[in-house]
Amino acid sequence: MIELREGTCYPKALMGVNVGLASVDALIAVLAFAQLMRIHSRNTHNGWTRQKVFHLMIGSSNLGYFLYFVLTIVAACKGWIFWSHSCGFVVMAFPKILFLAAFLLLLSFWVDLCHQSNDEEDEDDVYSPREALLEKNKPNSNADSRQRCCSFRAVKVGSRQKVVVLVTLLVFLLMLVAAVLIWIGRGRNPIDSSAVARVYVDLFALAVFLLGVALACYGLVLFLKMSKVRSERASSEMWKVAGLAVVSVLCFTSSAAVAVFTDIPLLFNWHGQKINGVCTSLLMVLYYFIGSSIPSVFVLWVMRELPPPLVTFSQQESRTIAFISDSSATVQPQRWTAAASVQNQVSRASPI
DSSP states (O other): OEEOOTTOOOOHHHHHHHHHHHHHHHHHHHHHHHHHHHHHHHOGGGOSBHHHHHHHHHHHHHHHHHHHHHHHHHHHHHTOTGGGTHHHHHHHHHHHHHHHHHHHHHHHHHHHHHHTTTOGGGGGGOOOTTSBSSSOOOOOOHHHHHHHHHOOTTOOOOHHHHHHHHHHHHHHHHHHHHHHHHHHHTSSSSOOHHHHHHHHHHHHHHHHHHHHHHHHHHHHHHHHHHTTSOSHHHHHHHHHHHHHHHHHHHHHHHHHHHHHHSOGGGTTOOTTOEEOHHHHHHHHIIIIIIIIIHHHHHHHHHTOOOOOOOOOHHHHHHHHHHHHTOTHHHHOHHHHHHHHHHHHHHHHTOOO
């Protein structure tokens, strides 16, 4: 056991894990933002698509984790007193909220797909990953395209995505309230700052665990639905859904267990603590790397495909005319209708 005193640095093992986790999160953030720029360069006319939003949220979350680990090391070595108050708590909690919001958004799209047969009136709210998240595609000018990408006015999202935004705002508000109570509890009053932080961490861990269970359940439903569609694309998407569901439930469960039964999320408040360097390092790897980094990397991997290059409207129109003028279309109209119906099912069954 190693006792950490004010003004001292972490043990070498713990310091190495912090540096390693900071490096991993920095790499994930760089990859996410770089891929976001590549996607945007090939898909500027669609505005904020689902693919872009996921890359932005995961990149921002991992950037927040990187700052947290770096500032934690500096605070431990420099003896920052204010860091163990609400400052460290806010920096610790904010990237976790972004991470939770990203997977809540994924869950909302899965719920849309699972219930779209019962919600025919909301059919327009379900998009493919390269379709606009906020509005439908329309042939507009370059100026309108830039305005749509950079502006969040006239935002139109589905009802379940609005619930995700509301839940995220409520969690953020809860975090701010907890931070204020932690700050007040440092004075002479009956508020216990450690108890406030502990309650917040436990509630958040419960939310993460339930999110993992929900992703597993809806992932199974989607897997069974997509298994009925016989096509190469549906098969590929089906295994992506299965992989995401398995990774989510395993990683989120392990992360929630570490948060509930240990004080790993509360290491920002390090004054007077006794820490076993090796054991704490292993738990940190389980909580941060397994619980956050691996799911983030998996989402980036399944959404790694770039959108097709932009095709002008005139080219699309000419190709459509040439396709319709084919004599085979008039001979077998039912076959073309059936093929289009099957392809539409596969497209609408793409949740990634």
